[in-house]
Amino acid sequence: MRAVRQVRGDVIKEKSVLxxxxxxxxxxxxxxxxxxxxxxxxxxxxxxxxxxxxxxGVCGQRYIGSGIRKPILLKIKGVPGNDLGxxxxxxxxxxxxxxxxxxxxxxxxxxxxxxxxxxxIAAMGMRGGRVYIRDGVGYRCAIHMKxxxxxxxxxxIGGGTQDFLGEYMAGGVVLVLRLPGKDTTFPAARxxxxxxxxxxxxxxxxxxxxxxxxxxxLREASEEELREIESLVRDxxxxxxxxxxxxxxxxxxxxxxxxxxxxxxxxAY
Amino acid sequence: MKSYALPRFLxxxxxxxxxxxxxxxxxxxFQVHRWHDGGEWANTDDARCVGCLRCATxxxxxxxxxxxxxxxTAPNAHWTPEVLANIYRQAETGGxxxxxxxxxxxYPAYWDRMLLDASQVTNPSIDPLREPMxxxxxxxxxxxxxxxxxxxxxxxxETRLSPQLKLETPIMFSAISxxxxxxxxxxxxxxxxxxxxxxxxxxEGGLHRNLYRYGKNVICQVASGRFGVHADYLEVAAAVExxxxxxxxxxxxxxxxxxxxxxxxxxxxMIPVGxxxxxxxxxxxxxxxxxxxxxxxxxxxxxxxxxxxxxxIAAVHNSAAIASGIVRAGADIVVLDGMRGGTGAAxxxxxxxxxxxxxxxxxxxxxxxRREDIRNRASLVxxxxxxxxxxxxxxxxxxxxxxxxxxxxLVALGCHVCQKCYTGKxxxxxxxxxxxxxxxxNPDIGTERLVNLVRAWSHEIMExxxxxxxxxxxxxxxxxxxxxxVGLNREELEILGIRHAGE
Numbered sequence: 001m002r003a004v005r006q007v008r009g010d011v012i013k014e015k016s017v018l019x020x021x022x023x024x025x026x027x028x029x030x031x032x033x034x035x036x037x038x039x040x041x042x043x044x045x046x047x048x049x050x051x052x053x054x055x056x057g058v059c060g061q062r063y064i065g066s067g068i069r070k071p072i073l074l075k076i077k078g079v080p081g082n083d084l085g086x087x088x089x090x091x092x093x094x095x096x097x098x099x100x101x102x103x104x105x106x107x108x109x110x111x112x113x114x115x116x117x118x119x120x121i122a123a124m125g126m127r128g129g130r131v132y133i134r135d136g137v138g139y140r141c142a143i144h145m146k147x148x149x150x151x152x153x154x155x156x157i158g159g160g161t162q163d164f165l166g167e168y169m170a171g172g173v174v175l176v177l178r179l180p181g182k183d184t185t186f187p188a189a190r191x192x193x194x195x196x197x198x199x200x201x202x203x204x205x206x207x208x209x210x211x212x213x214x215x216x217x218l219r220e221a222s223e224e225e226l227r228e229i230e231s232l233v234r235d236x237x238x239x240x241x242x243x244x245x246x247x248x249x250x251x252x253x254x255x256x257x258x259x260x261x262x263x264x265x266x267x268a269y
Numbered sequence: 270m271k272s273y274a275l276p277r278f279l280x281x282x283x284x285x286x287x288x289x290x291x292x293x294x295x296x297x298x299f300q301v302h303r304w305h306d307g308g309e310w311a312n313t314d315d316a317r318c319v320g321c322l323r324c325a326t327x328x329x330x331x332x333x334x335x336x337x338x339x340x341x342t343a344p345n346a347h348w349t350p351e352v353l354a355n356i357y358r359q360a361e362t363g364g365x366x367x368x369x370x371x372x373x374x375x376y377p378a379y380w381d382r383m384l385l386d387a388s389q390v391t392n393p394s395i396d397p398l399r400e401p402m403x404x405x406x407x408x409x410x411x412x413x414x415x416x417x418x419x420x421x422x423x424x425x426x427e428t429r430l431s432p433q434l435k436l437e438t439p440i441m442f443s444a445i446s447x448x449x450x451x452x453x454x455x456x457x458x459x460x461x462x463x464x465x466x467x468x469x470x471x472x473e474g475g476l477h478r479n480l481y482r483y484g485k486n487v488i489c490q491v492a493s494g495r496f497g498v499h500a501d502y503l504e505v506a507a508a509v510e511x512x513x514x515x516x517x518x519x520x521x522x523x524x525x526x527x528x529x530x531x532x533x534x535x536x537x538x539m540i541p542v543g544x545x546x547x548x549x550x551x552x553x554x555x556x557x558x559x560x561x562x563x564x565x566x567x568x569x570x571x572x573x574x575x576x577x578x579x580x581x582i583a584a585v586h587n588s589a590a591i592a593s594g595i596v597r598a599g600a601d602i603v604v605l606d607g608m609r610g611g612t613g614a615a616x617x618x619x620x621x622x623x624x625x626x627x628x629x630x631x632x633x634x635x636x637x638x639r640r641e642d643i644r645n646r647a648s649l650v651x652x653x654x655x656x657x658x659x660x661x662x663x664x665x666x667x668x669x670x671x672x673x674x675x676x677x678x679l680v681a682l683g684c685h686v687c688q689k690c691y692t693g694k695x696x697x698x699x700x701x702x703x704x705x706x707x708x709x710x711n712p713d714i715g716t717e718r719l720v721n722l723v724r725a726w727s728h729e730i731m732e733x734x735x736x737x738x739x740x741x742x743x744x745x746x747x748x749x750x751x752x753x754x755v756g757l758n759r760e761e762l763e764i765l766g767i768r769h770a771g772e
Contacts, residue, residue, distance in 0.1 A: 063566070083567045146540055170544065171541070260545065267366075268359055
């Protein structure tokens, strides 16, 4: 097994977070063949000194970014495993590849940008921070996402989603862009916002009432919401390229909770 | 709509004793007592009485008697007054029947059908007042074997031990969330745990910032709603518990109604004031034992592999196979919660009809883990209806490493098990967030009462151990020869793994 391949200095200034190329001076860890526990141990160790880390040859290692409380910059080349950034509190993660299930699970703060797609339950129980996915996502994303005070989680999906997006959602914002060529799943997605009792899901393009879950309602986005969407689209274009104006030139719908108390009348006295 | 349900209780005032002080009116949040004309006369609305006995206990002249309503429905063994009242309530509201605390039905309590052994003649009993007696218990995975090495003159342990929780007595306080109970009750539990050298459990409501100082004696829970779960919370606690199920309501989630989400609870759970806190029935990242392993390891990663991770399940039909999976998934502690386990709110039908008695689940889980040779890989903690030190001793003899007590701890704080926790009007200041009611529970006195209870139980445990000629709780663990059944059939004896009395 290969260890930390090169360490070229402890403190590195952030150059371009959008570039896949390592800025000179970045700490590089070769993840190939490393068990997740060993990889994460090395990441934590390096994170205590460096401000920027690049992981190369990542292939399915779980929990990357978990337990780090510093706003370090973490670049991941390859495919990180399940629970990327779970319980994460601060790091900024850029993935140059696809992500698997459970991305941003119970995440508190930080940023995850995925140059690819993400699997099921992305942003589950997420409470703060931002997640941008270039392409589509799997089932039950943003399930039980919640917000609190100034903490307001944001999930932006470039492609489509599958069933049960925003189930039990209690806060935060999800934006589904369904960009041409990136969405094959949304038109068939059902049970959207089942049990939603807080937060909003913005969807670019048409949504059918039959796609909604129990407790969810549908309307067109307001002027104010369009401004909010536009700022998220600008972020998206900043990370992945594209034309914000072109993306915004479409209808936007909002899936929102019918009630903040979905089970208020369920019980006998 | 006129309610056809008869009052459950009658409240009787002895006019000769009553001094018209009005304490009864002030003490009752259910508004049973009303004084009129400046204290001239009182009326009592019996229909509102829940039987919590706060008024009768606090009445300075003991002028109040609360008793069950003697009015009888036509005798019927099947259609009991309780069954009728439930149907009336549902016919009037169309709602799900709610209740609090644990199952109150007359299912067998196997604790009461098992008797302990004592030494006579052939092996001497031990007097714990004069001789050493060890109750200290370590919870966590134990290695399959120990590797020792010689370094110079010293023998050193080479095997790396898993993180352990050190308990001075095998009794911990069950998971009860801030939200289900008041801040003062949480504080009393945390302080008592610290003073006793044991642990309390946050439940799924997070840990109030003021209580972080007791973190070394706190097990923090991660439940499906993930309320209040963040890095500080995981960091401050001594262990992390994944709550899969609860004995009072196996298979369903939780629901803290918005009106109970006060600013302090909002801060602790990290959800907006007044919003419903809904815990889904399953964890949506757990659909299999492999997924459970993933969450266990996610929490180990998030806490630097320094804390034991516990998994709590309700005792259900296949507990043994499930527990085996939990141990293989990497849990350091398995918690089994039986059907007598309490709750702040549960649908009545689920509380009273789902799950199995903890004694049978414990015996079968311990047996299964032993047979599979993995019993050492996790500690076994049982919860759900432990009422006395004798129940604790029997649980340990059946194979538990330690027990959780919830209802017993709340009773120590004043609870009278009226089962109305879900109303948020607890007159004892326990299951309420109303500041007028919560201040009735003084955390200093609460701590003292809990410490007294657990010290008394611990001493009784020592006496029982001594009587059996055992000087360490370790030697009782899983020692089923110290138990005998009375009035149990062959099948029950076989499941419990014990012999009948006289055998």
